Amino acid sequence: MSSWAIVGATRGIGFEFVKQLSSDSKNTVIALIRSQATAGQLNELAATRKNIHIIETDISSLSRLEETANSISKVTNGSLDVLIYNAYSAGTDEAKLLPPSAFRGKEDAFKREIDESLSVNLFQAVYTINALLPLVEKSQQKKIVYISSGIGDIPTTRATEMPNLLGYSVSKAAGNIIMAKYAVELKAKGIRTLAMSPGWVETDAARDISNSPEAFQWMLSSFQKMDPRVKGMISTEQSVKAQLSVIGSLDEKLSGAFVSHNGNDKDWF
Structure with missing residues (x-):
């Protein structure tokens, strides 16, 4: 029996994690969400499983996160095998498609672009991990996974030649290094961490960015510069199935x- 907590579980990749994990009755799956207002399909699934x-919960609130840790503890008898941080911000609508030089004279917009993404993709990730870390430490598997993006990778950025999505890219790169820092800090306690890109996945967020045939073709062409085999987005089912395989193999060497x-x-x- 394994216990899993998924942060950002109402739709897309997070919902698919809940769906696939809960198909095994031996798993206890905690779906952490911001609001019931968008949890329709999740509630429907939970009614059958x-x-x-x-x-x-509210991952921007330290007090709410402490309450959340207590709520999880009551369900899992004080431990948590795997924490998956899937919450994210893709940046601001006004600026996420601008390259760095376009912010000359728009410094306030640049700060908003970076700050909004860092808030969710870095700061709130750390708040959440720290609040739930005592539960992870008491578990058998002791794994923490941060859902990142290949766009936050320097070699990938150079290969795809994508100059925009600054807030998203910078904040995901920051999240990656934080996970490496956690890994070296927590190694002696047997806790293993991982930053993982889910791939180019067909989610609402991905569709928002490539919301026209021209935008989709631009994204596709950019990715094909790095990998000519890319034909389009993969399904959430395919992505999560692959991610769970990687999480299953997460050991000290990969941490x-x-x-x-x-x-x-x-x-x-």
Whole structure:
């Protein structure tokens, strides 16, 4: 029996994690969500699977996170095998498609772009991990996984020649190094961490960025510069299945790394 907590579980990749994990009745799955207002499909699934436990929280609030840790503890008898941080910010609508030089004279917009992404993709990730760390430490598996993006990888940026999505890229790169820092800090306690890109996945967020045939073709062409085999987005089902395989193989040697859903630093898409 394993216990899992998924942060950001109402839709897309997070929901698919809940769906696949809860299909095994031996798993206890904690779905951490921001609001019940968007949890329709999650509630429907939970109504048919008693091993899903939905907890509404606010990962920007330290006091709410402490309450959340206590709520999880009551469900899992004081431990948590795997924490998956899937919450994210893609940046601001006004500026996420601008390259660095376009912010000359728009410094306030640049700060908003970076700050908004860092808030969710770095600061709140650390707040959440620290609040739930005592539960992870008491578990058998002791794993913490941060869902990142290949766009936050320097060699990938150079290969795809994508100059924009600054807030998202910078904040995900920051999240990657934080996970490496956690890995070296917590190694002696047997806790293993991982930053992992889910691939180019067909989610609402991905569709928002490539919301026209022209935008989709631009994204596709950019990714094909690195990997000519890329034909388009993969399904959430395919992505999560691959990610769970990587999480299952997470050991001390891999701990702290940043990898793709294929478990390497090459096949990002």
